[in-house]
Amino acid sequence: MTIKAFTRPFTQQEPISQEAIDAAIDVLKSGRLHRYNTVENELSEVSLLEQEYAAYQGSKYCLACASGGYAMSVALKASGLKLGESVLTNAFTLAPVPGAISNAGGASLFIEITKDLVLDLDDLSKKASESGARFLLISHMRGHLVDMDSLMEIVSDNNLILIEDCAHTMGAQWKKQKSGNFGLAGCFSTQTYKHLNSGEGGFLTSDDEDFMARAIIYSGSYMFYERHGAAPKPEAFADIRLQTPNYSGRMDNLRAAILRPQLTNLEKNINRWNERYQLVESELKGAKGIEVPVRFEEERYVGSSIQFRIPGITEAEAELFIEKNKQLGVELKWFGNDNPSGFTSNHKSWKYVRQQQLNQSDEILSSLFDLRLPLTFSLEDCSHLSEIIVDCAKKFL
């Protein structure tokens, strides 16, 4: 029996709702797109969004900014990273992470990952103590949370300043604690392929007053920090405002206007993603030769994408496997490729970072495949694409 080809695009998100479009039109009609362009007693769309995101996140403060990558680099600067200092981070992540470290003047020190796609905590302990690094920018890559209890022990034993990259864990939790609330700061993205879509955009959240005051000034607040929606009190800026440079990276009212209604639907969408994830996961898990990362009971994840491994697959076979899937309309990404392509690259192609030996991660990445599960896919679509993947994998087993 030949399988019918899959025809839905993997990069198609749902349309922006009418409510969000109406809100955007109101902003356009007002002409007040800049976040500090307000009339008397008006809180801008951006400030309202900051309040609403802080409430959702359960953090004291929230800064809306230009992108997730921007949030990470400002977080590192605002937490006192010095030029050339090491920042521990995952060997498996997306290019904006080492990019943000570099942008903030730091040097990425990569930690191996496990086959469940989370930080290898033994390698973290070892490299944290050997290097004496002060910073850990953990990337919850593709939404996989490490055992956060054990992680926090290592963070505390080594006095690490923890910043979380939550580009794929907006809405995720470990034992009911939101991802992003474990360390000094959480960084989020509202770029089209994440959990909220404003094209580009990001959030930085924290409970730390001094840190957030610095981050707000860095973000390009001029002396308008009092107009922020979820900011420390004005006194917190007394010295900071004159000692902190302006690295313009603000969010505008248009983006905020389309994000606010989306935030209201986030929990509902998380459930819709997880239905799709669990369906594909169960189909792939049942197939011989395919391994799906094991998740913790304590984890509430957001299954906006899924990863699986075919252990032992060679490079030539992996390329063939991807090609066969592609012929049937299933777009897989492969992190084992030394040639970066599209959004996908690995540590070997980040040549501006000191090259590091990461044999364990390389081996895992060489057999790792990844696909998006946009909400435009129905559950039937998810069964269909799983069937194609399982069928293509049979040829290598």
Ligand SMILES: *Cc1c(COP(=O)(O)O)cnc(C)c1O
């Ligand atoms: C998308 C992404 C980011 C950064 O997001 P941008 O808003 O595009 O800068 C950071 N980390 C990971 C893992 C991502 O996938």
